[in-house]
Structure formats: structure tokens, C-alpha cells
Amino acid sequence: MKVAVLISGRGSNLQALIDAAEAPYWTPEIVLVLSNVADAQGLERAEKAGIPTAVINHKDFQDRETFDAAMTDAIEASGAELVCLAGFMRLLSTPFIKHWKNRLINIHPSRLPAFKGLDVHQRVLDAGEKITGCTVHFVRPEMDTGPIIIQASVPVHDGDDADTLAARVLEQEHRIYPQAVRMIAEGRVTVGGDQALIDGKILYPNE
Numbered sequence: 652m653k654v655a656v657l658i659s660g661r662g663s664n665l666q667a668l669i670d671a672a673e674a675p676y677w678t679p680e681i682v683l684v685l686s687n688v689a690d691a692q693g694l695e696r697a698e699k700a701g702i703p704t705a706v707i708n709h710k711d712f713q714d715r716e717t718f719d720a721a722m723t724d725a726i727e728a729s730g731a732e733l734v735c736l737a738g739f740m741r742l743l744s745t746p747f748i749k750h751w752k753n754r755l756i757n758i759h760p761s762r763l764p765a766f767k768g769l770d771v772h773q774r775v776l777d778a779g780e781k782i783t784g785c786t787v788h789f790v791r792p793e794m795d796t797g798p799i800i801i802q803a804s805v806p807v808h809d810g811d812d813a814d815t816l817a818a819r820v821l822e823q824e825h826r827i828y829p830q831a832v833r834m835i836a837e838g839r840v841t842v843g844g845d846q847a848l849i850d851g852k853i854l855y856p857n858e
């Protein structure tokens with residue numbers, strides 16, 4: 652299965668997907684890394700791994716929809732069948748999300764539907780949560796919603812700050828994102844109604 656990864660920055664989740672290719676069972680192939688930021692660190696990671704890269708700067712477009720249409724053109728030209736958002740920090744337009752419906756996934760650093768949006772770890776700490784986590788989900792037009800493919804739980808420790816908590820969550824992101832992509836590539840993930848099914852079973856009820 653050919654995969655495009657969309658990034659805006661550091662690209663550590665992209666690196667986890669690149670590194671997953673070392674495993675003998677790994678069949679997905681990353682055919683494009685697309686960034687909206689020209690100096691995103693993730694672009695260097697892709698180049699080092701010999702993966703084609705492209706930069707499409709949202710600032711060069713008059714509106715969100717024309718920017719998104721340019722991304723769709725680039726992704727389709729790459730032959731990608733699955734699009735993975737990996738720290739891609741632009742909101743996507745509804746036409747883009749509908750075009751890629753059930754072929755567009757995202758990783759988010761909380762146990763959705765809790766703590767949608769930005770500044771997640773500080774908000775988790777401020778709320779006094781004892782457990783947080785991360786989620787891989789199919790993307791729907793409403794921000795940080797959509798059928799959940801896999802989640803991990805992560806404890807909040809006394810004395811955590813947003814950085815220590817983010818680092819602990821990130822370790823789990825790096826574990827579950829390749830796992831989700833692998834399951835999709837193996838044809839084990841379907842969507843029924845607005846619920847993801849793994850091997851025909853609901854593992855993570857959406858709400």
C-alpha cells in the first residue's frame with residue numbers, strides 16, 4: 652500500500668513510520684512526504700531515507716481550498732492510497748477531507764474524544780487527569796473527530812510538566828501509528844457507520 656505522510660515540523664512520527672519498514676512484516680511504502688513548511692525537520696528525515704519530498708506552502712495560496720487542492724494533486728501524482736497526517740498543523744477543508752474519506756488518518760496526542768485541539772498536555776495537567784494517551788483515527792470534517800482505529804493510555808505522573816508528559820505520550824504515538832498503518836495495509840480495518848472495525852470488531856467505541 653502506497654502512503655503519503657503530511658508534516659509541518661519535527662517529523663518524529665514520520666520517523667517511526669520510516670523505521671517500521673525495517674520489520675519483515677511491514678508492507679506499506681511511503682511514496683511522498685509533503686510539508687507545508689519549507690524547513691520542517693521531517694523533510695530531512697525523508698531525504699535521508701530516500702523518500703520523495705514536496706513542499707507546498709499554504710502562504711502561496713489565496714485560500715484553504717486551493718491549497719488543499721494542490722496537495723490532493725501532489726498526493727494523487729505520487730500514487731498514494733493512504734494519507735497520514737503526522738504533526739500536520741493546518742486545518743483541512745471539508746472538500747479535501749471528503750475526497751480522502753476513509754483514506755486519511757491522523758495521530759492526536761490525547762485519548763479522543765477528550766482534549767481535542769491544541770496545547771493538549773498542559774490542558775490535561777490543568778484538569779488534574781491521571782491518565783492520558785494518544786489516538787489514531789480516520790479524519791472527519793469536525794476537528795479531531797472520526798472513527799478511532801487505535802488508542803494507547805499513558806499515566807500522568809506527579810511532577811509532570813507539559814514537556815515530560817508529551818515525551819511519554821510520544822513514545823506511545825511512535826508505537827501505535829505504525830501499528831495502525833500496518834493494520835490498514837493488511838486490510839484489517841473497515842469503517843461501518845462512523846465506527847472503525849478491526850477484524851470486524853469494534854475495539855474503540857467512538858464516544
Ligand code: GAR
Nearest residue numbers: 660661662663664737738758759760
Ligand atoms: C505529535 O505529538 C502529534 O500527535 C501532534 O503533533 C506532534 C507532532 O510531532 N499532532 C497534533 O497535535 C495534531 N492536532 P512529530 O512532528 O514529531 O511527529
